[in-house]
Amino acid sequence: MLTDSALASGSDRVHAALAEVDPNGAHDVVINLQGDLPLIEPSSLTAVLKPLEDPAFDIGTLAAPVTSEAERDASQVVKIACAFGEDAVTRALYFSRLPIPWGEGPHWHHVGVYAWRRHALERFVSLAPSALERRESLEQLRALEAGMTIGCARIDHAPQGVDTPADLEHVRGLV
Incomplete structure (x- = not known):
């Protein structure tokens, strides 16, 4: 479904689409799966819930x-x-484009799929972009700064994302 290109984030677009396809609020959970993960495994869509x-x-x-x-x-x-x-589930403390946390131990790759409680999505889109969100260009920081909690489900490997023209060519060769 296409939404207004002026919407600031993927979550804003999901909210707009949800309002159109479910205006009466029959569904209380929605999954935000954007087009940059064409190779995501169906089991990951179950895991995000x-x-x-x-x-x-x-x-x-x-x-x-x-x-x-x-x-x-x-x-x-x-x-x-x-x-x-x-x-296999834990709380997200922060998101960054830099390697975090510092020091020895595992690092975790964020796979940008979200399962939203409808009321949380409605609250999120009512908030202005936050300082850390603008600084890191990561919309999920808006939720954390507002005191919302994000649970992370562990999956075995991150799917190939399409973030660059080279990624697109690589994925085209796989499908």
Whole structure:
């Protein structure tokens, strides 16, 4: 579905689409899957819902292990500061284009798929872009700065995203 190109973020576009296809609010959860992840596995779309099994989370998203220094250091790869224990779901503490957190230990690649509780999405789009969101160019920081909670579901690997012309050519060769 095409939405107004003037909308500031993917989440703003999902909200506009949801208002059009479900104006009566029959659905209380919506998944935001944008076109830059054409190779995402169907199991990941199930996994992104896992955090919402906990009522403490407003939003669900995905995290995969960073597997190389190049991936860790690439500014187009968004990283999540989070710590998985035995559970496959944990809380996102911060998102950045830089390698975070500092020091030894795993780094996590953010896979930009979101499962929104409808009321959380409505709250999110009512907020002005935040200072950290503008600084990092990452819309999910608006939610964190507003006190919303984002749960991360761990998946085994990040799908190939399409962020550059080279990525597009690579993906075209795979499909």
